[in-house]
Amino acid sequence: MSSPNESRPHEEQPSVVIRDRRRIDPETLQPREPDEETPEREGGEHVLGTPDRAGALEAQLAERTAELRRVEAEYENYRKQVQHDQAAISEIATAKVLDSLLPVLDAIDRARGLGEVNGSLWAVAEALEERLADLGLERVGTAGEPFDPARHEAVGHQVSDDVDTPVCTAVVRPGYQVGTRLLRPAQVSVTEPPDQAPPAATAPDS
Structure with a gap:
């Protein structure tokens, strides 16, 4: 009487294929090239190394770079405008103060013409005029x-x-x-x- 195992026909076991999808080679520790035979993952999603995916990333990078440059240009224009406005405000304020001192300078000129500016008064007049010149x-x-x-x-x-x-x-x-x-x-x-x-x-x- 034959055993049950002998009565059944011999069935071939399916071969098992093991694919190493690690991106870093464990021996050389270098990045691996993408597998050309399996360019897509399950569900049709493109892997990083495919031309379509690389082109999309390059387009996105170019768009972000252009946007960053626009922001930088806008900020530079804003900075220059603020500096210009601050300089104008400062010049107006200085001009108002100096304009109020013109009668004092006129009085000094008249006194000089009459020979009344001498000694300590001469030193004060000179110091005042030098200081006003420093202010522009x-x-x-x-x-x-x-x-x-x-x-x-x-x-x-x-x-x-x-x-x-x-x-x-x-x-x-x-x-x-x-x-x-x-x-x-x-x-x-x-x-x-x-x-x-x-x-x-x-x-x-x-």
């Missing part, structure tokens, strides 16, 4: 410079053949500016050539 205050108007209606106010006028263009002959009262901001124009006496002098007024017919 500059005098406007010098005898001999070309007349500029934007910077000079003509309070005297004469004609001479010795000049070719209008020239500031004398400074009656100096002007002042801070940077490009004119606090007040200089009052000057102007000398002009004959061809630029205004025509003489004619008496009306009787």
